[in-house]
Amino acid sequence: MLLTKDNYYSVEANREYLSVSQFKGFLPSYGGCEARSMAELAGEYTRPDKTAFDEGHYLHSWNEGTLAEFKAKNPDLYSSRGPTAGQLKSNFKHCDKMIATLESDELVMKVLAGQKEVIRTAELFGAQWKIMMDSYQPGIAFADLKAIKDMDDKFWNGQIYENFIDHYGYNLQMGIYAEVERRADGRDNWLLPHMVIVTKQDPPDKAIYYFAFAEIQAGLNIVENNIGRVLDVKSGRAAPVRCEKCDYCRATKKIKTIKHVSELSLY
Ligand SMILES: [Zn+2]
Numbered sequence: 001m002l003l004t005k006d007n008y009y010s011v012e013a014n015r016e017y018l019s020v021s022q023f024k025g026f027l028p029s030y031g032g033c034e035a036r037s038m039a040e041l042a043g044e045y046t047r048p049d050k051t052a053f054d055e056g057h058y059l060h061s062w063n064e065g066t067l068a069e070f071k072a073k074n075p076d077l078y079s080s081r082g083p084t085a086g087q088l089k090s091n092f093k094h095c096d097k098m099i100a101t102l103e104s105d106e107l108v109m110k111v112l113a114g115q116k117e118v119i120r121t122a123e124l125f126g127a128q129w130k131i132m133m134d135s136y137q138p139g140i141a142f143a144d145l146k147a148i149k150d151m152d153d154k155f156w157n158g159q160i161y162e163n164f165i166d167h168y169g170y171n172l173q174m175g176i177y178a179e180v181e182r183r184a185d186g187r188d189n190w191l192l193p194h195m196v197i198v199t200k201q202d203p204p205d206k207a208i209y210y211f212a213f214a215e216i217q218a219g220l221n222i223v224e225n226n227i228g229r230v231l232d233v234k235s236g237r238a239a240p241v242r243c244e245k246c247d248y249c250r251a252t253k254k255i256k257t258i259k260h261v262s263e264l265s266l267y
Helices: 011-016 020-026 034-041 051-064 067-073 090-103 106-111 170-185 213-234 247-252
Strands: 115-124 127-137 141-148 192-199 206-210
Touching: 011 034, 020 034, 020 170, 020 213, 034 213, 034 247, 051 067, 051 090, 051 115, 051 127, 051 141, 090 106, 090 141, 090 192, 106 192, 106 206, 115 170, 127 170, 141 170, 170 192, 170 213
Parallel strands: 141 192
Antiparallel strands: 115 127, 127 141, 192 206
C-alpha cells in the first residue's frame, strides 16, 4: 500500500503499518488499551471527542500552509448561532493566538522550515512503520509541532513524576522518527529531532527542544521492550486485554462479579 496524506490515517494504513500513536495505543502506560486498539483496527470503533484532534489539525494545517483550505472545508469550526454566528468558535480563535505566537518567533520559524508533512516508511523491530514528519530539512533536521496544556505539568506514573515529554511518549516518537527516517534515507547517522511546543495558555508559552543520540536510543529501547506483545496482539497470536477503564471498555463493559466494597482502589 502506497501511503499518501489522504490515506495515512486510514484503518487500512493502520493495519498494514505501525505508527507511533498506534503503538502507544496498545500500551496501558500511555493510556492505551489493547482491546480498544483491536476494535479500532477492525473498524468497529472510533474514539469520541474529535475537538482536540481538530485543534491539532488546525495548527498542523497552518504549519503545512493549507489553513485557508482547511477552514473552508470545515464549516463546523465556525459558530452557527447567537451573536457570534459566522465567527470562529472560541477554541479555534485561541488556536489563531497560538499560531501568532509561533509566527512571531524567528527561531521557531527557522526550525519549522523545510518540507511539510513528509511520509516515510521502514522496517524496524519486525514491523513496517509509518511516520509523518511535520517539518523536514533533509540531511539537516526534522521537527514536530505540539500543542500542550502547560509546559510545567507533571504526571504521576505510579512510581515517579514525569514531564510532558516522557508522559506523552514524545521521546519514543522522536526515537522512531529518527530511526525510520535514517533507514528510509539509507544513511548511518541520525538527524537530530526537534520539537516545537506551544501551550494552550493565554497568552501561549512556547519552547523548542532537541533530542540528542542518547534520547533517540532511549526512545528506541522503550519500543524494543514492548514491541513483542504489541505485534502478538495485532497479528491475532495473543488475545487483547481489556483495560476496563477507557472509553471503549466503558461502552462495552459487562459486569461479571459483584465486588466487596473494600476492593475499591484508591489509585
Ligand atoms: Zn480499554
